[in-house]
Amino acid sequence: MKTDCTTPKTIRLADYKAPNYLAPEVELHFDLYDDHALILSRVHYVRNDAGGGVDLELAGVPEDVISLALDGVLLCESDYDVSPLGIRLKNPPSSFCLEVTTRTEPQNNKTFEGLYLSSEMFSTQCEAEGF
Numbered sequence: 781m782k783t784d785c786t787t788p789k790t791i792r793l794a795d796y797k798a799p800n801y802l803a804p805e806v807e808l809h810f811d812l813y814d815d816h817a818l819i820l821s822r823v824h825y826v827r828n829d830a831g832g833g834v835d836l837e838l839a840g841v842p843e844d845v846i847s848l849a850l851d852g853v854l855l856c857e858s859d860y861d862v863s864p865l866g867i868r869l870k871n872p873p874s875s876f877c878l879e880v881t882t883r884t885e886p887q888n889n890k891t892f893e894g895l896y897l898s899s900e901m902f903s904t905q906c907e908a909e910g911f
Contacts, residue, residue: 800831801872810895812886812902817895818846819882827874836869836878849879 805824861868889896
């Protein structure tokens, strides 16, 4: 899924609200190649009653998403919404495993965020959003 990037809005601490889902378990698997990388993330989510909502919002630029699977069942594009700043699953179960497979080109990532290649070394830079 290619989307046009837009400038993200400023996020202030005063705007913080509890997330709708907590992620007690996260697994990442990287297959690194000369010209690209395949990344599988497997995240177990549990609804957070303090969050106040039912949708799962995944912030980030959803470039080159190959597949999404909920509890092992592949989702169709009609099962979720994509915007330039993320993916939204509408009203998923209260507890589930979401698998997302993406393709990226670390050698072309010049933002030094996510997975990138620098001096022939793969690196990642991930920070909590807005802090």
